[in-house]
Amino acid sequence: MNLSRRAExxxxxxxxxxxxxxxVLWKLTGDRELFTEAMQYALLGMxxxxxxxxxxxxxxxxxxxxxxxxxxxxxxxIGKDGQFAxxxxxxxxxxxxxxxxxxxxxxxxxxxxxxxxxxxxAIVMRYLEQHDYMDIAEKLCCTxxxxxxxxxxAIGTLKSKLAALVEQER
Amino acid sequence: xxxxxxxxxxxxIGSEDVPADVHRLAxxxxxxxxxxxxxxxxxxxxxxxxxxxxxxxxxxxAAAVIIVAAFFGFSQFFGGTVTFADVIQPxxxxxxxxFDFIIGEDEETGPVMHEIVVGQRIRRTISNLPNxxxxxxxxxxxxxxxxxxxxxxxxxxxxxxxxEGTKNYIEFVRKVLMKLKDxxxxxxxxxQDIDGQKTIGFAxxxxxxxxxxxxxxxxxxxxxxxLRLVQLFVILKNFKFDAxxxxxxxxxDVPPGYTLEQTEFDFSGATEQDFIESLxxxxxxxxxxxxxxxxxxxxxxxxxxxxxxxxxxxxxxDDEKKQLGMKFIRGMLFLQIYESGGKWRxxxxxxxxxxxxxxxxxxxPKDSKTYRVIYGDLxxxxxxxxxxxx
Numbered sequence: 001m002n003l004s005r006r007a008e009x010x011x012x013x014x015x016x017x018x019x020x021x022x023x024v025l026w027k028l029t030g031d032r033e034l035f036t037e038a039m040q041y042a043l044l045g046m047x048x049x050x051x052x053x054x055x056x057x058x059x060x061x062x063x064x065x066x067x068x069x070x071x072x073x074x075x076x077x078i079g080k081d082g083q084f085a086x087x088x089x090x091x092x093x094x095x096x097x098x099x100x101x102x103x104x105x106x107x108x109x110x111x112x113x114x115x116x117x118x119x120x121x122a123i124v125m126r127y128l129e130q131h132d133y134m135d136i137a138e139k140l141c142c143t144x145x146x147x148x149x150x151x152x153x154a155i156g157t158l159k160s161k162l163a164a165l166v167e168q169e170r
Numbered sequence: 171x172x173x174x175x176x177x178x179x180x181x182x183i184g185s186e187d188v189p190a191d192v193h194r195l196a197x198x199x200x201x202x203x204x205x206x207x208x209x210x211x212x213x214x215x216x217x218x219x220x221x222x223x224x225x226x227x228x229x230x231x232a233a234a235v236i237i238v239a240a241f242f243g244f245s246q247f248f249g250g251t252v253t254f255a256d257v258i259q260p261x262x263x264x265x266x267x268x269f270d271f272i273i274g275e276d277e278e279t280g281p282v283m284h285e286i287v288v289g290q291r292i293r294r295t296i297s298n299l300p301n302x303x304x305x306x307x308x309x310x311x312x313x314x315x316x317x318x319x320x321x322x323x324x325x326x327x328x329x330x331x332x333x334e335g336t337k338n339y340i341e342f343v344r345k346v347l348m349k350l351k352d353x354x355x356x357x358x359x360x361x362q363d364i365d366g367q368k369t370i371g372f373a374x375x376x377x378x379x380x381x382x383x384x385x386x387x388x389x390x391x392x393x394x395x396x397l398r399l400v401q402l403f404v405i406l407k408n409f410k411f412d413a414x415x416x417x418x419x420x421x422x423d424v425p426p427g428y429t430l431e432q433t434e435f436d437f438s439g440a441t442e443q444d445f446i447e448s449l450x451x452x453x454x455x456x457x458x459x460x461x462x463x464x465x466x467x468x469x470x471x472x473x474x475x476x477x478x479x480x481x482x483x484x485x486x487x488d489d490e491k492k493q494l495g496m497k498f499i500r501g502m503l504f505l506q507i508y509e510s511g512g513k514w515r516x517x518x519x520x521x522x523x524x525x526x527x528x529x530x531x532x533x534x535p536k537d538s539k540t541y542r543v544i545y546g547d548l549x550x551x552x553x554x555x556x557x558x559x560x
Contacts, residue, residue, distance in 0.1 A: 007204075010204075011204060014200055014203075014204065018196060018197075018200055021196070022188055022192065022193060022196040023188050025196075026186070026188045026189075026192050027183050027184060027186055027188075028183075030183070030186070032191075032192065032195060035192060035195065035196075036195055036199055039195075039196055039199045039200075040199060040203070043199065043200065043203045044203075047203075101179075104175075104179055105179050105182065105183065108176065108179050108180065108183065109183060123180065126180075127177075127180035127181060127183065127184040128183065128184045129184075130184055155173050155176050155177060155180075156173070158176050159172070159173055159176055162176070
């Protein structure tokens with residue numbers, strides 16, 4: 001595909017997904033600077049995977065692009081180990097309450113990007129896009145029970161991550 | 171922490187509305203990206219590179235290309251007619267020289283460097299990095315690298331071995347010409363049209379260098395110089411001699427409105443290990459697991475924007491991306507030492523990273539009778555010259 005044709009295709013795909021990306025990336029970042037960076041990565045990801053986004057499997061790729069963009073933007077902000085600076089974690093509460101609501105929300109946003117691919121997609125569809133399980137099952141090409149299982153496992157993974165973070169502070 | 175709590179957080183995140191200004195931010199980011207794509211005459215890597223630069227995701231590779239362009243291992247400088255002497259006079263005597271130069275023979279798509287040379291100062295811009303300008307002061311061994319888009323400046327110290335390897339191309343050409351001007355090995359090539367202009371050509375041959383100059387037959391002003399030095403080929407063209415140049419263009423002071431940034435670049439003492447890391451990055455990051463078709467300065471210059479493109483989306487912190495970029499460049503600087511005078515060969519095209527049987531690169535260190543051979547899995551062996559592939 002020559003550059004001109006590629007740019008044209010990109011523009012069509014961008015127009016199709018820009019609202020989705022804006023909504024999902026905003027909810028995953030909750031911060032304008034981080035959002036802009038994630039959006040840039042997502043656009044780069046779209047450009048680099050333009051052939052894949054022009055196929056029937058485009059739906060799966062766009063979720064992957066969004067989640068990777070989110071993950072990369074968060075990593076750049078926080079650092080290699082993916083942990084918040086200690087100063088951001090309050091120490092005057094019991095172990096389970098060391099992380100305040102804002103911090104917990106930030107960690108959940110970030111960790112969604114680190115979930116296994118299908119769990120990540122499932123959680124985005126269920127909570128960020130508020131799809132019902134039948135819809136999720138159709139998009140993930142699985143049964144409704146399978147969709148519920150992906151969501152449930154994702155929540156379990158997030159719980160483990162948060163628990164590990166609290167444990168570090170003990 | 172229970173699962174209900176996490177579900178509650180997820181529901182809260184999901185119920186957030188996207189503020190209007192965030193939609194505008196998304197539109198602007200998309201437009202910026204689309205705008206760079208509309209520059210259809212530029213190759214894809216350039217487009218992405220410009221976007222990456224604007225997005226400030228990483229500036230490392232930009233600095234890297236300046237470094238690659240600035241340093242050349244001309245450490246081994248080897249060593250008529252009246253008409254030939256006339257032709258070379260402007261190059262030898264001009265107070266200022268403005269010209270373009272291209273490393274390699276790919277004039278169509280290779281990066282073009284535009285140089286303004288005033289004494290020991292050079293102002294350099296590179297066609298595939300339109301936002302980057304470097305001013306090189308050969309006397310104080312410093313580079314002032316300017317990002318004209320972000321309005322940032324950084325000083326890069328090139329003292330030590332790098333200073334030795336850094337050359338003013340015109341000065342280099344002058345030295346070659348001085349050496350060849352009385353040589354009996356100057357051939358007149360006759361007349362030829364170059365870019366619609368009638369020229370007369372001369373070729374001078376030294377033991378390790380060959381210079382071809384095409385000049386205006388009436389004024390004797392050079393129009394094009396081709397210089398071959400062992401495996402290195404350089405084209406210089408679009409000359410302007412003794413054109414007035416404002417002092418500010420070659421000033422080493424940070425221009426008004428620019429922010430000076432601290433540099434952590436350390437390009438001194440590039441080693442074989444750096445080169446090995448560089449090969450690993452070529453294969454692993456740039457080429458999806460295979461070694462490239464060719465390496466060397468010409469190819470590095472072309473691939474540096476790709477390095478930016480490939481590094482930017484990696485799921486790594488910026489610091490690690492910078493380290494990767496630094497390693498890549500240090501390795502290429504090691505190669506430059508051999509490029510213009512040493513014995514080396516690259517045979518890695520199509521070899522997979524990890525293939526312990528295939529030879530990728532070999533070179534003969536100074537004063538060594540054997541060659542150091544780097545294999546596809548990046549282990550190194552000492553090999554006698556007669557055991558190497560012909």
